[in-house]
Amino acid sequence: MAPQITVTEHLLLHQKRTPTATGRFTRLFNEIILSAKIISREVTKAGLVDVLGFTGDTNVQGEEVRKLDEYANRVLIHRLSRCGVLCAMASEENADVIEIAAGLPVGEYILIFDPLDGSSNIDANVSIGTIFSILRRKTPVEGPLLSSDVLQRGAEQVAAGYIVYGSSTMLVFTTGDGVHGFTLDPGVGEFLLSHPNIRIPEQGRIYSVNEGYQNYWDAPTRQVMEYFKNSEGARRKPYSLRYIGSLVADFHRHLLYGGVFLYPADGRDPKKPGGKLRLMCEANPLAMVVEQAGGLATDGVRRILDIEPEHLHQRVPLVIGSRDDVLKIKEIYESGS
Ligand code: AHG
Ligand code: MN
Ligand code: MN
Numbered sequence: 001m002a003p004q005i006t007v008t009e010h011l012l013l014h015q016k017r018t019p020t021a022t023g024r025f026t027r028l029f030n031e032i033i034l035s036a037k038i039i040s041r042e043v044t045k046a047g048l049v050d051v052l053g054f055t056g057d058t059n060v061q062g063e064e065v066r067k068l069d070e071y072a073n074r075v076l077i078h079r080l081s082r083c084g085v086l087c088a089m090a091s092e093e094n095a096d097v098i099e100i101a102a103g104l105p106v107g108e109y110i111l112i113f114d115p116l117d118g119s120s121n122i123d124a125n126v127s128i129g130t131i132f133s134i135l136r137r138k139t140p141v142e143g144p145l146l147s148s149d150v151l152q153r154g155a156e157q158v159a160a161g162y163i164v165y166g167s168s169t170m171l172v173f174t175t176g177d178g179v180h181g182f183t184l185d186p187g188v189g190e191f192l193l194s195h196p197n198i199r200i201p202e203q204g205r206i207y208s209v210n211e212g213y214q215n216y217w218d219a220p221t222r223q224v225m226e227y228f229k230n231s232e233g234a235r236r237k238p239y240s241l242r243y244i245g246s247l248v249a250d251f252h253r254h255l256l257y258g259g260v261f262l263y264p265a266d267g268r269d270p271k272k273p274g275g276k277l278r279l280m281c282e283a284n285p286l287a288m289v290v291e292q293a294g295g296l297a298t299d300g301v302r303r304i305l306d307i308e309p310e311h312l313h314q315r316v317p318l319v320i321g322s323r324d325d326v327l328k329i330k331e332i333y334e335s336g337s
Helices: 007-017 024-044 067-080 119-124 211-216 219-229 247-257 279-292 323-335
Strands: 054-058 064-066 086-091 109-117 128-136 159-165 169-174 179-185 190-195 206-208 260-263 296-298 318-321
Touching: 007 024, 007 179, 007 190, 024 067, 024 109, 024 128, 024 159, 024 169, 024 179, 054 067, 064 067, 064 119, 067 086, 067 109, 067 119, 067 128, 086 279, 109 119, 109 279, 119 128, 128 247, 128 279, 159 247, 159 279, 169 190, 169 247, 169 279, 206 247, 211 219, 219 323, 247 260, 247 279, 247 318, 260 323, 279 296, 279 318, 296 323, 318 323
Parallel strands: 086 109, 206 260
Antiparallel strands: 054 064, 109 128, 128 159, 159 169, 169 179, 179 190, 260 318, 296 318
8 A cells, every 4th residue: 555645744744855944834734734624524514513504794805704604714713823823814704914813922924815715605515615825924023014014926925725625625735846635534534645746737628717797708708718619729629618616626627637717807896897806815826826736827918926916805817727728818818809
C-alpha cells in the first residue's frame, strides 16, 4: 500500500525545505483544516439537524443569509481568531474587516474567506465549498492595521485554496509551490494527499456560465458563447455546458477536467456593474490556484491577480480555467466586437 500523507505531514515537509519557516503558517493552516472538518461534518448531516433554510438576515452583499452560511462563518471566525498568528480576517458575510479581539495573541497574517460558497444549493444537497486567501500584512504587527494591509493585489497572496463539500470533502490549495489536493477520509478524520501536483489541461471542452442572463450581456460576451457552440475552435466540435451554480464546485471540475468558468459583467443591476463574484474572497484565491496549476484567470482582459482592490467587497467579472480557452476569450474581448 502506498504511504498515505496527511495534509499536516505535507505542510511539515514543505516547512523543512524552507529553513526560515517558523511554523506559524502551519499553525494557521491547521486551524483552517480543523474548521473545514467541522463545517464538513455539519454539511453532511444538514438534512437531519435544523441547519437548512434562511436565518432571516441579509448580508453586506444584499443576499439572504442561510443558516449554514452563518454556521460556517461562526466556526471560521471563532477558531481562527484564537490561532495567534492572524491580525485580521475578512469574510464575505461581514461588512468590515474583523480585527482580533484585545487580549488574544496576534501575528502577521490576514485571512480572507467566503465561508460557504454556492449556498443556494445547500438545501438540494448539491456541492458547496469554502474559499480562502492568506495575505501577510505590510506594516509592523505592533502598529495599527491599515486598509492597505488588507487591500493587497491577489499576486501578493501567500497561499490560497478551497474546500469542496461534494461526493467527498476535498481540500485543494497552493502556497506558491504547485497545487495539491487532499481528500478527507471520514474514517480517520484526516485529509490525505490524493491529488499531488494538479495541472489543469491546457485546453478543455466544457464551459460553465449562467446563460439565463444572456439578454443582459454585451456583444463580446455573446460572441464568446458563439465560439463555444460553433465548431470552429481547435476541437472542431461544440463545447459541453455544465453549470452547478457553486463557483467552487464548477471551478474544481475545470481544474481536473479542463475548461473554463465565466461570470461576466451584465446589465441586470446598475449597482453591480462588475458582475457578481467578489475579487478578494472568491476570484483572487481561485486565480492563484489556477495559475499555479498552469491555467489563467482574467476579468476578460486583465489578469485577476494584478487588479488593485479599492474596497473589500469589490466585484469583478471572472473568466478562469484552461490556458488556451482563457486566451481565446481574451482575444474576443480585446477585439471588442
Ligand atoms: P455565495 O453562495 O458565496 O453567495 O456565492 C454564490 C456565487 C457562486 O458560487 C456561483 O458561481 C454564483 O454565485 C451563482 O450565481 P447565479 O445564480 O447568478 O448564476
Ligand atoms: Mn461565493
Ligand atoms: Mn458565500
